[in-house]
Amino acid sequence: MESHKQCRAVKGTRDILPPDSALWNWFEQRARAVLESYNFREIRLPIFEETELFARSLGADTDVVGKEMYTFEDRDESSISLRPEATASVCRAYIEHGMHLLPGNQKLSYVGPMFRRERPQRGRYRQFYQIGAEVLGSSDAPAIDAEVLEMLLVLFRHVGLVNTTLYINSVGCQQCRPTYVELLRQELRKAKDQLGPDSQRRIETNPLRVLDSKLPEEQAVIERLPRISEHLCAACRQHFSELKDELNLREICFEENWRLVRGLDYYTRTTFEMTATGLGSQNAVCGGGRYDGLVELLGGRPGVKGIGFAIGTDRAILSLEAGARVPQLPGLNVFIARRGARAYPVALNIAKKLRECGLVVELPAEETNFKKALGMADKLGARYGLIIGEDEAASGTFTLKRLADADQRKLTENELLEFLESERRGSGA
Numbered sequence: 001m002e003s004h005k006q007c008r009a010v011k012g013t014r015d016i017l018p019p020d021s022a023l024w025n026w027f028e029q030r031a032r033a034v035l036e037s038y039n040f041r042e043i044r045l046p047i048f049e050e051t052e053l054f055a056r057s058l059g060a061d062t063d064v065v066g067k068e069m070y071t072f073e074d075r076d077e078s079s080i081s082l083r084p085e086a087t088a089s090v091c092r093a094y095i096e097h098g099m100h101l102l103p104g105n106q107k108l109s110y111v112g113p114m115f116r117r118e119r120p121q122r123g124r125y126r127q128f129y130q131i132g133a134e135v136l137g138s139s140d141a142p143a144i145d146a147e148v149l150e151m152l153l154v155l156f157r158h159v160g161l162v163n164t165t166l167y168i169n170s171v172g173c174q175q176c177r178p179t180y181v182e183l184l185r186q187e188l189r190k191a192k193d194q195l196g197p198d199s200q201r202r203i204e205t206n207p208l209r210v211l212d213s214k215l216p217e218e219q220a221v222i223e224r225l226p227r228i229s230e231h232l233c234a235a236c237r238q239h240f241s242e243l244k245d246e247l248n249l250r251e252i253c254f255e256e257n258w259r260l261v262r263g264l265d266y267y268t269r270t271t272f273e274m275t276a277t278g279l280g281s282q283n284a285v286c287g288g289g290r291y292d293g294l295v296e297l298l299g300g301r302p303g304v305k306g307i308g309f310a311i312g313t314d315r316a317i318l319s320l321e322a323g324a325r326v327p328q329l330p331g332l333n334v335f336i337a338r339r340g341a342r343a344y345p346v347a348l349n350i351a352k353k354l355r356e357c358g359l360v361v362e363l364p365a366e367e368t369n370f371k372k373a374l375g376m377a378d379k380l381g382a383r384y385g386l387i388i389g390e391d392e393a394a395s396g397t398f399t400l401k402r403l404a405d406a407d408q409r410k411l412t413e414n415e416l417l418e419f420l421e422s423e424r425r426g427s428g429a
């Protein structure tokens, strides 16, 4: 114990303190309820996996695998990485547990932290949180894609995130994409000297990613590039067209964005993203798409198809806060102010009963005078102060004071329980 240097949270990580943590819990509970209503069931996954899993799934040339993973050697010298996302783990678990033998599609959801060593800024952290869902099975029907998108919109509506835009695209399949990528590469080579160093490198490693570039000086070149929609094979074109019909049938508004290629290599056909307002440059609150070959690539059964998404909870909550659409969440209902030896057992007893009724009750460990106690109740944002003095204890009554307007009433135990219970039901007190 030599140094007294203050420790701080690691760059890009943050503490979620009360009352924000209540908002996070509320958000996740609402999201879970929507996921359950669409018959998704939770899968709990490890926070770290073999590095190989992510390299094979996301692609060795992606930014996430190439630069952003927290990778370390375990004592047995295997390479381990903190998960940068969870789709790879879901597919690994699906294969490992023979889930293809289970009836129907596997509809799995997850909630938890992910880790990417990105440059931190508002809405971009090194430990961030996702709520995700994946559908795995033998069918790639566009109705599955559409249901996933419908659920996403219902979920966002449920949490009050309404200023969102849904962008969709198709990135083709193993049959048609390689030809398009080669065409893109040729066109990009012709315009190489008009591109920055990152895009120049990507011409050879991953030309699709050039479409993602936000550099103003590259936009004119990108706009003239061939578009994948004109190079999809017949099956992919039909899949995309049926998806759009399905979305229209469900009255889902969307915009097509031919440049939506996403940053991970496993995608096939449908890709999508949702943006929300109030976030500045990090405005994607959700991303996802289809990954039909991934299970096979990871050594699983050929023919298993997959689609899913992940919501960035940090950003979704930032957007809610920026739009002042944060709900009023229940806080402290009753602060008990007691005085005198006879009042103590009465206070213990009533605190227990009120908590059993679902109320949030604070019973201070030490007694103070009533004025001080009620001042504290006010500072803590309590709705009521419950006063139990020698008089009250002797007469079996309670004095209940509403702190907002100092309305005060004397009640028996039954009256008190009834009154607070009906208040709670009526106004969410």
Ligand code: HAM
Pocket: 084, 085, 086, 087, 116, 118, 123, 124, 125, 126, 128, 129, 130, 132, 133, 134, 263, 284, 285, 286, 287, 288, 289, 290, 307, 308, 309, 310, 311, 312, 313, 314, 315
């Ligand atoms: P992603 O687009 O990499 O996709 O991440 C999904 C969402 O996570 C983003 O839209 C964003 O809201 C949030 N996010 C990503 N990185 C950060 C960060 N550094 N800080 C804060 N939020 C961040 C995936 O992860 C895929 N696994 C989604 C998926 C599921 N595709 C198919 N199934």
